[in-house]
Amino acid sequence: MSAQSDERDGIAAPAAPHPAAGDTAETERELGSRAPAFIKASKPLHLSWQVGVFAVGLAVVAAGIAMLVLPGPGWLVIFGGMAIWATEFVWAQLVLRWTRRKVAEAAQKALDPEVRRRNIILTVVGLVIIAALVAVYLWRFGLSLPWNVDE
Template sequence: MSPDSPSRPVALATIGTDHRDGQSSSTARRAWEPVPSEKSGSKAPGWARRHPVMYTGWRCGVFLAGLAVVVAGVIMLPLPGPGWLVIFAGMALWGTEFAWAQRVLHWTRRRVAEATRRALEPRVRRRNIVLLLIGATAGAVLVTLYLLRFGAGLPPAVGG
């Protein structure tokens, strides 16, 4: 079979070219190497970045550690604990190696800054203070009514 034969596999014809940017294989990135946007943000030590197996292991370790922290944060959401803070810490851990986590963190920071700015506007602050005072007054009235009706002692045992 000649090299110009139409039955020649396509993969053989393109071995020397990196299709992402058209570079020859001598100057193209290896498949395991991070893309430039990831490489610039990677916190992996130099020894891990120089060896493909070590780099993959490093990234897997960072992913698993971040996953454990995020899962712990999700568990803390309904339970006592700083759930959202722990979730953001896990995302920050992922952000040391993964560009998608960095984008999520930047998006979250922008949203929190915008919400903070809106909450500090004078008109909104006045409304929030009024709502807080109404809620505190209603709570105090309910507690007072309860104490007048049942007293400050513990309730009697049920069925006793």
């Protein structure tokens, strides 16, 4: 059951407690449609609004999927399409909340000194291996520039 149907049935959803002024915890937005009140008031108008939001979001997500193989910021555009859907659909709001939470966790984990030290060590080891492979290749085959190749 959605928040909209609760409002239409006359059942008030319990209000979320407001955080204290000094509370630094991130407050989550209320789930449900963010359409203007005059659109929510008419069921046919609200349904057509939802269809329009879905179509625009689908077009943006499809463009993002195309950009995964074509030049362009594919994932950024896909998340933009999800944000468009999240203005109207609860499932998209929940997906974005989950994604935001996972990104914040990954950022915190990346800032952990032990993880940073491990990543630096792995990067240095990888660069040393690549440098050794390049050195072996150059020693074995030499450097032949494209404009100096004899045909």
